[in-house]
Amino acid sequence: MDFVRTPEKRFERLLDYPFDPHYLDLNGLRMHYVDEGPADAKPILMLHGEPxxxxxxRHMIPVCAAAGHRVLAPDLIGFGKSDKPTAIDDYSYQQHMDWMQGFIDQLELTEITLVCQDWGSLLGLRLAAENPDRFRAIVVGNGMLPTGDQKAPPAFKIWKNFALHSPWFPIGRIINAGSxxxxxxxxxRAYDAPFPGKKYKAGARAFPRLVPMTPDDPATEANRAAWAVLEQWDKPFLTTFSNGDPITRGGDAYMQKxxxxxxxxxxxxxxxxxxxxxxxxxxxxRAINELLARLP
Known part of the structure; x- marks a missing residue:
């Protein structure tokens, strides 16, 4: 698997990102993560999405760390300071799951509170369902665990085609447009920093096509199995969706039921x-902190 590593100088003097880097090895690929707060505290695992x-x-980590929590925020493989395989076909849903399983295994994380959004939810909810004894709570904002059994919103189909086919893929402007x-x-500039050229963006372009869109998708059965666990999940599960997301709108009510x-x-x-x-x-x-303040 060919991969590239973003030069460190791209990350110099980023606004509001003072965190020391941490790394671990996942079968020859280096994954970066932020690790703030007391090392012996119960961890909050914050998973980002696409792109x-x-x-x-960056603005949430200090708030949760100041409340006494250990906050871990990894860069998924293909993103941030983590290594980036250069072929779109190097990325699959299961491969991302394997990388994240390796992450929690190497750090021996238990009593985890999952915080997830976008693809962080597709990975995190599966991860929690496949390791239920290692998670104590889940917080989802603008995320879902699709199985391909539901119709995708038109906004997602447009986004998928853009990610796969547009010759112009400006990461920072995409984040700006979604805020x-x-x-x-x-x-x-900080959002663009990990991606100095086209060969660094394969992971970002791959994600939309990996979302299960049909009942026979390769990830469908595993996601259905995860839902079978989540339908029995009696640990705290909090939704913190926004009021203006056309892609995940209504997902909070669906999961609450x-x-x-x-x-x-x-x-x-x-x-x-x-x-x-x-x-x-x-x-x-604060919603995360308030939830955890009520737990033993």
Whole structure:
């Protein structure tokens, strides 16, 4: 598997990203992650989606760490400071699952609180369902675990075609377009930083086509099996969706009805677009802290 590694100079002096880098090896690929807060505290695992990286959580990590939690925010393989295989076919749903399983195994994480959005939810919800004894709570904002049995919204189909076929794929501007607020030039530069050229973007272009869209998708059976676990999930399950995401709108109500652990939780609707971490980072982080403050 051929891969590239973004030069470190691309990450120098990024706005509001003061975190020390941490790395682990996953079968020859280097995965980067942020690790803040007390090392002996119960971990919060923040999983980003498409086409962002751990920079997305920069305003949330300090809020949760200050509350006494250990906060881990990995860059998925193909994103951020992690290594990037250069062929779109190097990426599959199961391969991403294997990389994330390797991450929690190497760090020996237990009593995890999952925080996820977008593709972070497709991976994180599967990860929790396949390792239920290692997770204590789940918080989902603008995310879902699709099986291909439901019709995809038109906005997603447009996005999928753009990601696969557009010769122009400006990561920072994509994040900006999916946020209510206008990102500044330094923030857009930070989102562009991991991707200095076309060969660095294979992972970002691959993700939309990996979403299960039909009942016979390669990931469908595993996702259905995960739903069978989630339908019995009685640990805390909190939704923190935004009010302005055309892709995941309605997913919060769907999960609240289907997952037992969602009953009686203080679900919130936050102001923002698809990237609610940009629009409502502090309310999002506070909702996590308030949930965990009620747990033993």
């Amino acid at each position: 962002s990286w751990s920079y997305l959580y 209510f607020r206008k990102l500044g030039p330094d923030e857009i 289907r997952i037992p652990g969602a009953q009686g939780q203080p679900h919130v609707t936050l102001k923002g677009g698809h990237f609610l971490q940009e629009d409502s980072p502090v309310p999002f982080a």
